[in-house]
Amino acid sequence: MKGIYFLKIATIGIGLTLASCSDLLDVQPRASIDSVTALTTEDAINAAVNGIYDRLQSTFLYGRDLIAIPEALADNGRATNKSGRLNAEYQNQVGAHFAHWQTSYFAINQANLVLDALPKIDKMSQANKDFVEAQALFIRGLLYFELMRAYTYEPSVELTQVSKGGVPIIKSGVIDATQIKLEGRASINEVYDFIYSDLTGAIAKFTSSGKTATAAFANKTATQALFSRVALYRGDWTNSAKYATDAMATGSIGRFQTTANYVASWRSANQPESIFEIQYQTNENIGVNTSLQTTYTTLVAPGNRTTTGGFGDLVPTRALLDLFDSEKDASGATIPDVRRQMYELGTAGRGTAEIECTKFLGRSGQVNLDNIPVIRVSEMYLNRAEALAKSGNVAGALADLNVIRNRAGLPTVTDLTGASLINEILKQRRLELAFEGHRFFDLKRLGSDIVKAAPVQSITFSDFRILANIPVREIQANANLKQNAGY
Template sequence: MRTHKLILSASLLTTILLGVTACKDSSLLEVKPRTAVDSETALKTIEGLDAGINGIYDRLQSVVLYGRDMLAVSEALGDNAQFTNKSGRLANENRNVANNTFGTATSSGGSWLTAYLAINQANLILDNAGTVTVAAADTARRNSYQGQAYFLRALMYHDLMRIYAYDPGVEVASQNKGGVPILLTGVSDQSKITFPARAPIADVYKQIYSDLQSAITALGRSNAYAVAPNYANVQAANALFSRVALYNKDYSTVVRYATAAIAGSIKLSDNASYVGGWRAPKQPESLFEVQFAVASENIGVNTSLQTTYTTLVRPGDRGTTGGFGDLVPTTAFIADLEAEKSATGAVLDIRRQLYELGTAGRGTAFIETTKFLGKNGTINLDNVPVIRVSELYLNRAEANYFLGNTADALADLNVIRTRSGLPARTATELSGIALLNEIYRQARLEFGFEGHRWFDLKRTGKDVVKATAQGGGLAYTDFRILAPIPLNELSTNVSIRQNFGY
């Protein structure tokens, strides 16, 4: 007999109904949502909307989303990283072993479940926000909550597509099972449960576009109530639109929204401040990041990004061991960072300074990334950048390359190169495919260990090439390029088709 689990599980309804008990300020909601009626009542006030939107941000902190997996698992699957086996974590992901990705085919949910819980929270807010009667002074605040909900729903749908579906233009036709289910109405009780099929890829992108357009409109009327980078604002929504359009190979739209976001208040770091920015509680280039503000939000020594990436507790201190350093840069990645040198042999790329030798406290010392190093002053407690300004220049460079605007593409590429301490290149030095390859190379070096590389290889239809010890990689046509739909979803929703090969 089928039971209602996963996306809209009866047993999970109180969790789905807002996650208010985990909100950043649950005192804003006096009645906790023990029942469907309570949740709907809660969302009839401006304070309830505030608590609800904070509940979505809190859900992004989950290990299976931006607490770890959207960054670390994607790095393990790609070609930037190698596992150290100091704890055994992420070894199978790094070897690309089937069913070791963003959850498994037999798991209860993983990234799929958590993303859909966040989507349902956004749906409930959007269903109710328009009916909330507010004082004139709170109208902009309500608009902000609506805009943030649209942004967060778009982010979650795009992340689901990146994990579970082929990207537009590089589908493997014989293996393509479509996108992901689209749910746009909140579920507050069992009577509202539906079991939709996976929508076509194009339809999901159409919905994400719509959500981002709605987010930009709403946030444009109320940007003061969505303070970056901890809350989505107009600049972040424009930036996310540029990313989504790049995956969709909609290059003129990439240029439009990247340009709009670049014009915003948060600017690219300069050469002198870039490395120091990674030691600040908030990364100065962050347009949107997931905030970990208090001790209770600490993911801990087993699965936080700090413990995953490094044994260090502070830069330069090899005498104190903190985390495990489960996932470290490959020799090839470090060599690429060191490839451009001065006449005296000095490494030019300042980003190399974010990688240093870890401790021997848990075994062999490796070069590790120090992008996540307890910047809040507490070990394993880091805000996590989701979108940074530098992405906009590289998105626009890639889009302009494919539009034939190679001079503009080179100009944006050189913005990132010179900020990184590298010399600008000329059109004589970089043209044709060499220009495109350098754009991809700079994206790899710029976003090392921030979770971009696997998804960049996937969206461009490239094979993953690895050393034998890491499993040798996999061809783009391999079924392991896509994660499996969780078993509980398949057993509940007869309309869902599993990805090929599982």
């Protein structure tokens, strides 16, 4: 992605499986430096940061799993079994869940090594140091949040009788086995406090860095947007609304699209609504087995049913499609929702043709190569609407809700309050962010059951399968690390 060097530093994952030199700080090699000099120069520090962005491309993270699996585990996606992939997740089988524990902690360790090394770099301007520190703090906060979403309960819905707490907090980097500390799981609130601290620190450093914001890198707007999301999950309505407002105030990135431009925004190389986006170079194509394009659709271009590309492993459920058609006018006719245009009939090249999600159709015609929006500005309107509604600010919540509704082509609503207002916000959140990796996490943070159509069984929020299992090798290596209940 953005790599320059191949950093040969052996290290350990949190649970403390020894990783090879190529596991920790690998980026696309163009030159090589050894571990003695690896993080002692500005070029090496920049290369190390680039390496963290590269790791975010992993299939276990944003390359596929954090985007597709939340749709499969919840009620938005239905597995077609055309390749067998994501079928177990769709059925909520035991152990078929997120598996980014080790990858996330490898990346966290990379961020920690950068943060540890920065004060020791002499020939580097303070502005550049601030920019690097801000990026490392943002990414570390982001990854701790992704670990919390998958492996722990949220504070307001914690099932205390079975909860094992949060995740281990690792604050310093390690480069060999002698530096490892076998940490246990911090409390849920301790981890959220740590994430808050990272994001607050990043916002301060981005302010002084003077760097131009771009969605391809961590930036101040993205940090504010992430803070809004984290606070929403924590039930901190004040900060969720505040940071959503801050993120939307800049206007330099994350440009909200009109109804007329909505479909085109998903056909451009870079989604113009992206506040933070994982970007791929041509030689980083994930391929026909696990890219988001092959996961979601058999199409290679809109409307082209003569050429088959991917497998279309995960397609929208009937319930989701019906929801797009649920808005009626006074005569009872369906009011068209522009977002429904992102779902169309695929090819029969892999079996029965299905209606498929086409949000990811190959950047600039390059099959299986898509940049991945992690945070879009649309989410900020929805975050703020929910936070305001739950704080009793009906007028503010309705205003944000109607921004999303009107862009979709739906009429303004004015008479919703209380539970009816919140339910409509959550409905629009489901429709707006479908197949972008939110649905399972939204149900989980709300303490909601997952209702699925027969023959697949629904699961209640109290079911242990709501949480992912920590890898067995991590548990075996660390007596202080407690496995989630049921595994």
